[in-house]
Amino acid sequence: MTDNSGRKLNMARAISEAIAQEMRLDANVFCMGEDIRHVAGIWGHTAGLHEEFGDERIMDTPISEAAFIGAGVGAATQGMRPIVELMFADFFGVCMNSIYSAAAKTHYMSGGQFNVPMVINTAVGGSYGDAGQHSQCLYSTFAHLPGLKVVLPSNAYDAKGMMTAAIRDNNPVVFMLHKNLLGVPFLGDERRATTIVPRELYEVPLDKAKIVREGTDISLISLGASLYHCLDASTELEREGISAEVLDLRSIAPLDREAIIATVAKTGRLVAVEDDYKSYGVTSEVIATAVETDISLLRSAPQRIAYPDVSVPFSRPMEEFCLPDKHDIVAAAKRTF
Amino acid sequence: MVTRFKIKWLGEGEGVLSQWFFEDGGAVQEGDVLCEVMQDKVITEVSAPTSGKLEVLSAEDDELESGQTLGYILCD
Numbered sequence: 426m427t428d429n430s431g432r433k434l435n436m437a438r439a440i441s442e443a444i445a446q447e448m449r450l451d452a453n454v455f456c457m458g459e460d461i462r463h464v465a466g467i468w469g470h471t472a473g474l475h476e477e478f479g480d481e482r483i484m485d486t487p488i489s490e491a492a493f494i495g496a497g498v499g500a501a502t503q504g505m506r507p508i509v510e511l512m513f514a515d516f517f518g519v520c521m522n523s524i525y526s527a528a529a530k531t532h533y534m535s536g537g538q539f540n541v542p543m544v545i546n547t548a549v550g551g552s553y554g555d556a557g558q559h560s561q562c563l564y565s566t567f568a569h570l571p572g573l574k575v576v577l578p579s580n581a582y583d584a585k586g587m588m589t590a591a592i593r594d595n596n597p598v599v600f601m602l603h604k605n606l607l608g609v610p611f612l613g614d615e616r617r618a619t620t621i622v623p624r625e626l627y628e629v630p631l632d633k634a635k636i637v638r639e640g641t642d643i644s645l646i647s648l649g650a651s652l653y654h655c656l657d658a659s660t661e662l663e664r665e666g667i668s669a670e671v672l673d674l675r676s677i678a679p680l681d682r683e684a685i686i687a688t689v690a691k692t693g694r695l696v697a698v699e700d701d702y703k704s705y706g707v708t709s710e711v712i713a714t715a716v717e718t719d720i721s722l723l724r725s726a727p728q729r730i731a732y733p734d735v736s737v738p739f740s741r742p743m744e745e746f747c748l749p750d751k752h753d754i755v756a757a758a759k760r761t762f
Numbered sequence: 763m764v765t766r767f768k769i770k771w772l773g774e775g776e777g778v779l780s781q782w783f784f785e786d787g788g789a790v791q792e793g794d795v796l797c798e799v800m801q802d803k804v805i806t807e808v809s810a811p812t813s814g815k816l817e818v819l820s821a822e823d824d825e826l827e828s829g830q831t832l833g834y835i836l837c838d
Contacts, residue, residue, distance in 0.1 A: 430789035433782075438795065610780060611803045619781065624791075 434622040435608025437469040439581035440546075443588035444471065444508060446626045448478055451506060454592055457484040457493055458510020458546070467512065468548060468607045490520035494545065498527040498597075501543040506592055511547040514563045514601065528597040529572030540595045544588075549577070550604045550650055550700060552748055553612050557736035560744070562649075562701035565710070567599045568678035575678040576631050577601040577649045581620045583675060586629025594631060601677075605650040615653055634681035636688065640670035643694035643758050646685060646711050648674040651698045651749055658754035667758065677707055682714045686722070689715045694761040695727040698749055703731035728757035767812055767835040769796060771826050777801045779824045779832065786818040790835060799826060812837055 434442065448454045455478075456471060462485040465472040475483040486493040490511060497509035511517065517524065524545065531541050551560025568575045574596055578584040584602075591598040605613030637652065638659055645655040652673050659669035672688050674681065689695050695715055697708035708729040715722055730749045738744050771777065777799040784790055790810045799806045810816075814837030820826065 430791075431785050432788065432790070432794060433784065434795075435781075435783075608798075610800055610805065614780075616781060619783070 431621055432624065433619050434581045435619045436578070436581045436584045437607045438472065439585040439622045440470040440588050441472045441474060443585040443626070445474055445477060447589055447592045448482065453504060454506045454508065455482040455484070456508045457486050457497065459486060459488055459512050461485060461510055466510065468602060468604070468609060470602065470607065490516055491523055494520045494523040495527060497543050498523060498531065498541055501541040502531060502539040506542045508544040508546060508592065511545055513559050514547040514549045515558050515561050517563065517566065525570055529570055533572065541597045542595045543597045544591045545597065545599045546602060547599060548602045548604050551737050551744060552605055554739065554741045554744065556739035560737040564677050564699065564701045564707050565705055573678060574598040574631055575601065576676045577603060578675060579606065579649055579652045579673050580618045581622050583629050585622050586627050587631060589626055590628040590631050598631065603649040613650065615650060617653055632676050632679045632681060634672050634674045634676070634684035636670060637673045638669065638671040640668040640692065642668045642692055643696065643761060644670050644672060644688040644692045645696050645698060645754060646672045646674065646688070647698040648677070648707065649700065651700050654749060654751045654754055655698055657751040658758065661751060661755050662758055669758065680710060680714070685711055685714050686718050689722050693722065693724040695723060696730065696754060696757045696761065697727065698730045698754055700732055700749055702734050703729065704734050706731055725761040728760060730754060730757055764836050764838060767814070767837070769808060769832045769834060771799055771808060771828065771830050771832055773799060773801065773806050773828055775801065775828065777826045779820050779822055779826055780805070781822060782818060784816050786816065788816045790814060790816050797832060808832065810835060
């Protein structure tokens with residue numbers, strides 16, 4: 426990267442910059458969804474696009490997810506590269522046939538005749554009091570089914586590079602935006618997600634986890650907003666003489682199993698952390714990956730921290746009680762010794 | 763000759779400078795978002811009127827009054 430101006434962007438801006446730069450290069454890329462044109466996406470991640478690209482390439486749609494995600498699949502099979510908005514992941518219910526049966530299956534069901542090079546942007550996560558139908562993560566709901574790539578960048582640099590890679594990918598990519606990280610303060614003000622972002626276009630792979638902190642005694646494996654709780658926990662553990670390695674999964678499907686095995690083989694201890702429901706989740710898959718590879722990798726029982734299997738409460742104190750934080754992670758880490 | 767462009771916050775009422783997107787001395791380009799000012803849940807972005815080198819005056823978390831100078835852009 427040649428740019429050394431030290432320019433930082435928040436994640437929403439990094440995503441809109443990637444989309445704009447890729448749209449300038451490829452006339453087949455267009456965006457559609459609710460409130461992306463005048464409101465610039467309710468998270469600000471389509472800011473400036475309508476001014477530059479106009480009505481034909483930045484399209485507001487009615488509140489009919491089944492229709493516009495279905496339309497995106499159709500456009501993608503005909504050579505376009507649509508970026509479609511599913512505003513909140515929680516809304517998947519009304520359009521799951523378009524996602525699960527059309528987007529994910531068309532390449533397979535057509536015997537490879539059609540690709541679906543489509544990006545579905547969708548926001549995940551709570552902590553700001555939006556209750557049970559607007560606060561979920563649903564990572565494994567999307568990742569469970571073959572045919573979709575599912576990614577969740579944790580910072581602006583990765584967000585720009587992964588959005589570029591997602592647009593260029595010939596498969597449907599569910600691009601999750603964690604609301605706590607986008608740069609909208611009342612949704613959770615995690616400033617560490619705002620990073621230096623090169624002005625030029627670049628790609629970050631959609632299938633590679635990343636070690637964000639090296640350590641030797643225990644592996645904390647996480648993603649999205651929970652990653653920052655792991656980093657806070659690792660600082661606290663350091664004071665007690667425990668050196669924690671922190672792995673950012675970045676991609677949920679495909680899962681970078683090699684990276685998981687490598688860090689667990691190095692440290693021998695594992696805490697997996699996520700903010701999605703606990704049962705049948707990302708953390709379960711991380712632990713299964715480590716254990717089924719070689720049971721002797723682990724020196725103690727792995728720990729799993731996730732959202733309890735209850736609907737997200739509207740009450741802020743109750744929601745905070747449910748969400749994983751650094752204290753839960755520190756306590757779980759100590760249990761492994 | 764070096765020209766100094768004053769960067770002001772022109773919002774109404776009081777606000778808090780929530781974040782700079784450049785370090786002091788950073789090379790900014792016209793239109794770059796320099797910083798954000800927050801009032802309740804509303805964020806106002808302050809953009810660079812010209813390209814040049816940023817000189818930061820106000821710090822993050824500073825309380826601002828309308829018309830306050832946040833910094834300068836120095837350009838040739």
